Amino acid sequence: MKTWQNEIPFNKDNPITEILFSESSVFFDIETTGFSAKHTHVYLIGCAARKGNVVCTTQFFAENPSEEKLILNAFSALLTHYNTLITFNGIGFDIPYLQERFQHYKLLDPFCNFQYLDIFKSLSKYKNILKLENLKQKTIEHFLGLQREDMYSGGELINVYDSYVNSPSEDALNLLRLHNYEDVTGMIDLLPILSYVQLFEGNFEVTGFEKCSYEEYEGSHALELHLNLNTTFPLPKRFSFGFQDIYLTGFQNQVKLKVKIYQGELKYFYSNYKDYYYLPEEDMAVHKSVAFYVDKNYRTRAKAATCYSKKTGCFLPQYAEIFEPYFKLEYHDKVLYFEMTEDFTDSPEAQKKYSLHLLKYLLNAKL
Known part of the structure; x- marks a missing residue:
């Protein structure tokens, strides 16, 4: 078994890195001869603390398969000094794979009582938001503008390891070591991408808003609400994302959230429609206590779709029952609206609540 150790300066350019990478946490990454832990083995485990x-x-590093148990024991001993494990898809692959190898040798499972941060899992919902082709580590490194010397994938290095076992060489050894080393240290440099996750989880403050007019494609004039957000953690790369009437842009600590304002008439639907009558001439519903005084020829029992009153004003869309009362264009419409009153414009708390609602909606948007 070979053991390599190295020291490099800790880069604290982004505050989220310092918070997430504490002295009680350890990064790790493994290299294996295949995906099935029953039929393959791990030959290299890299850690960074x-x-x-x-x-x-x-x-x-296991110089041959017979040394696998040695590197498992060495790794297990190292883990005893930490309480948080940071990985890239470790929950999906590395940890289950190693657990099966520990069981194979009848060794104690070292993964009990840890906290976990899986960068891959944390980003699982953000592929579209960040316009990533996929969520591979090298793809995310490219998004962040990170460079690496290693040009191989783990799968491509299986044959290199097999060749090394049969005929050890420094060239093969250096390739295997470099790939794992850059996977491990590269994860540290990936941590700033979690600033986007923090934004969508509500780590921001609304610093202001404004109504802005713009011209639509057909030439008509419309209004947008622009919400200015200040993020707790700086976003490392500029990004933009839009869906339906919502558009989002951000870089560093500044984010702008735009949403179209609906101007015009909307309907408020009463829930207890059986207590109302619909007046076709007035196109509105009135309570039966009032409808009693209306000629029977000018009233009809209300249905759910006709039990409404109408209001004209400026409204903002919402995609769940966040603010009340809410209005609709028609009864079966899924988009709800609330009136843009002073209760909203004078309340930073309401503006943050609305901003977080829009961010959650964008995150779950079906493109």
């Missing part, structure tokens, strides 16, 4: 302003890396 922090001591003050220094990142200490440790890699355990």
Whole structure:
């Protein structure tokens, strides 16, 4: 078994990195000879831990399959010094794979009682938002503008390892070591991408808003509400995303959230329609206590779709029952609207609540 150790400076350019990568956490990544833990084995485990302003890396390498148990024991001993594991798809692959290998050798499972941060899993909903082709580590590195020397994938290096086992060489060893080393240290540099996750989880403040007019495609004039957000953690790369009447842009600590304002008439639907009558001439519903005084020829029992009153004004869309009362264009419409009153424009709390609602809607948008 070979063990390699190295030290590099800790980069604290983004505050989220310092918060998430504490001295009680450890990154790790594994290299295996295949996906099935029953029929393949792990040959390299790389780790990175922090001591003050220094990142200490440790890699355990099995020079042949018979040394797999040695690197598992060495890795297990290292984990005893930490309480948080940080991985890239570790929950989906690395940890289950290693658990099966530990069981194969009848070794104690070392993964009990840990907290977990899986970068891949944390980003699982953000592929469309960030316009990523996929969620592979190298794709995210490219998005962040990170460079690496290693040009191989883990799968491509299986044959390199097999060749090394049969005929050890420094060239093969360096390729195997470099790939794992850059996977591990590269995860540290990926942490700033979680600033986008923090934004969508509500780590921002609304610093202002404005009504802006714009010209639509057909030439008519419309209004937008622009909400200015200040993020807790800076966004490392500029991004933009739009869906329906909502558009989002952001970079560093500044984010702008735009949403179209509906101007005109909307309907408020009463829930207890059996207590109302519909007046076709007036196109509105009135309570039966009032309808009693209306000629029977000018009234009809209300249905759910005709039990409404109407209001004209400026309204904002919402996609769940966030603010009340809410209005609709028609009864079966799924988009709800609330009136843009002073209760909203004078309340930073209401503006943040609405901003978070829109962000959640964008995150779950079906493109």
